[in-house]
Amino acid sequence: MVKLRLLVVDDAKFIRDLVQKTLRAEYPEIELMEASDGRKAQAILERNSFDMILCDWEMPEMSGIELLEWVRAQENMQEQPFILVTSLDQKEHVVEALKAGVNDYVTKPFSAEQLISKVMKQLIKSGKITREEAMNMGRKERISSAGGAELLTGGGNPLVSAAKKPTPARRTPKGKAILLVGEQRMTVLIRDINKQEAQLLGKLSEGKPSLAEEVTLGLVFGREEKAIKTTVKAYISSLQLAERNQQTDKLNLTLQFLPQDAETSAKFAKILALMG
Known part of the structure; x- marks a missing residue:
């Protein structure tokens, strides 16, 4: 069974708890560690490797964008999946994050579906897990209700052929x-x-x-x-x-x-x- 390890970084404990609770509720297999600011996260990253970093922007000691820039400067972490989870949602913030090398951006407040969708998409895109492994992880009813293969791949071909398994029905456009x-x-x-x-x-x-x-x-x-x-x-x-x-x-x-x-x-x- 695939084992994933994620680092959650936020100076607000209730946000760290919310992110971890949301992920564990759907994917209990995922191992989670936490840090209360960028400086503590940096120290953890110097000793440990992770499949993804979920990080707030505005934090004491070292901000999320500063941690992202440091991560991208490390030779062994230039391809590290990094998602900013922040209330900073203005265009200039998104542009700054993209220039610094962020992989995705989740705006607070977020729904469980938004967070899970972006986390799984980036894990698949980065090659940390395959689409088949993603579909076999966690609670199948959540994946099915959120759009099945479409949720995990952003559209495109189904994960398995129709001969093996029926393709999940597409959601009706609103x-x-x-x-x-x-x-x-x-x-x-x-x-x-x-x-x-x-x-x-x-x-x-x-x-x-x-x-x-x-x-x-x-x-x-x-x-x-x-x-x-x-x-x-x-x-x-x-x-x-x-x-x-x-x-x-x-x-x-x-x-x-x-x-x-x-x-x-x-x-x-x-x-x-x-x-x-």
Whole structure:
């Protein structure tokens, strides 16, 4: 059985406990260690190896971004999977983290699904585990309810052939929206959406967005004069081809929403409630 070892770094004990509780609830096989700031994490990393680091940004002694820069400067940790778990969600923070070499970014407050999805995706992407091993780990009902192979791979081919095992059913899109990327308008399918982020399916032929680019998501719920309409500011936190085919036109996008004014927030919350 594959054995994974993760380091959780945060100066807030309740956040460290929450991250560890969330991961252990789904994957009790994972071994977890913790550190209360970047300096303590640095000392642990000098003596131990880990399959992933989950780290806060704002901490005393040594911040998360400083720890990330130190990790990337170490010859044996240049490919170390590193996820920032932070409340700093402005575009400039994301750009700074990307330049420093972060692998992914989880915004507080986060859901269990958001955290688990990003952790497993990076473990697979970095080669720490295979997709088959990921599917055999933890609680199968959680993986199934969250989209099965689609959750772990970000779309693409199923993990096993239909002859061996039925392909999990895809989640029904929650609706359509318009994504404004500069002067371009992309019609996108909403695969999932909440107050923090949205997972969308678009077409490259309609626009070529960039990572960390600011965009506007136009939402409409209802018909004619009773329709609720709003536009929500966001930035692109993840881009990925939806199929393992260089010629594909389909694109998976993840948006992180930026702070909105009161009127927009109220309309957005109402649309989310109606979408269910």
